[in-house]
Amino acid sequence: MVKNKELQESRIRGYFIEAAKETLKGEGLKAVNVRTVSERAGYSFATLYNYFKDLNELVFICVSDFMDDCETSVDEHSARFNPGQERLKARMKATINYFIQYPGIFELFFVERMNDLGSGQPTARTIYEFTDRIVMDDIRHMTGSGEVSSEDEGLLKMNLRNSMAGLLLFYNNRLQPSDYEEFISIVEKQIDLSLRLCVKHT
Amino acid sequence: MVKNKELQESRIRGYFIEAAKETLKGEGLKAVNVRTVSERAGYSFATLYNYFKDLNELVFICVSDFMDDCETSVDEHSARFNPGQERLKARMKATINYFIQYPGIFELFFVERMNDLGSGQPTARTIYEFTDRIVMDDIRHMTGSGEVSSEDEGLLKMNLRNSMAGLLLFYNNRLQPSDYEEFISIVEKQIDLSLRLCVKHT
DNA sequence: TAAATTATATTATCATTGTTCATTTAGTTT
């Protein structure tokens, strides 16, 4: 029966994916290697190659899982706000907090160049668009209500995207600023600044 | 004679450093390995360890060299402008162009986490401050002339720093946007936006 | 049910890269 086989296969793939995700969340990308992940999944390292082309394929399957995770977390943290500026801020902060909580995932998303082959290209676009998707609804809302002009819509999105990536890059990779409190205060300032640029009469 | 020995040693160190820099500029961080670099320097791989603690030490010596390179290039490209807004823009663009020209160096500066040990910590701070140093003079000038309020001085610096890192991160690592022309136009927009935020009556 | 076939998991093995160490080679002093 073909159906059973598919189910079983996808379960085993799932064990490897789960193991890779745990390792990424806990110890980061550097700790993800064929032997560690396979052992965590309960298989020999060679078995991994029966279910994935190579380690990269496995790792980048995790990317889309984490995107869903992150969006869910952001939705939860912003549900109590009305659409618009306040919710936008909440969503930005939730996104940043997600990546702070799991530096390994940030690394995976933004830092590790989508290795070599064509398999990376679509992933790259997905990630790029991910950041826009996080803020899209609220920016649309603000454009709709006239708070943001339609020329500024794209600029705001761009500035939020770039500065968020920059903030996380410096904080996660460089430990700068060194403590979390200070970092959060800088995040606030950066988001307010982006909004100040574009939002009329704040 | 002790002096001779030091000179000879520092020359040989220089051969390794030069080889590492060439490889970084040309093929990027991934291509830098003990054997490649040593061969390029004209020595066996083992010789490298007579002059450097390990490969990381060698690589991070390159960082400060490249910072100097970059600053020189930025100075050249902005020399014809008067201090202030226009020169600031020119310097930002020159910085971005430098890293576009050598994606491997960007990777080295911003992406590769200063590995593990304590040797990384000071380097991290140096790099963080590097971006500020690029724009410092002009922002000071604008504060002095009253174009930028003293509260906004820090915000402008922060936004420029973060958004520059973000822009390069997306462009270099993700090839997004895909062509250079479009990227440059986005860079223009981003810089203008940062300035718009903070500079009075532009 | 036993044999044959297929699917799955694993061990053995190789290639690459960073690193160390003992040995060789070259240079210097006596």
Add this chain to the structure above:
DNA sequence: AAACTAAATGAACAATGATAATATAATTTA
């Protein structure tokens, strides 16, 4: 020339990604 010192190197090991041949388990067929 012999003894000594310093520099350069090759042999070797560990970690990691990957492949392929073999062993094991499951399934089908006679």
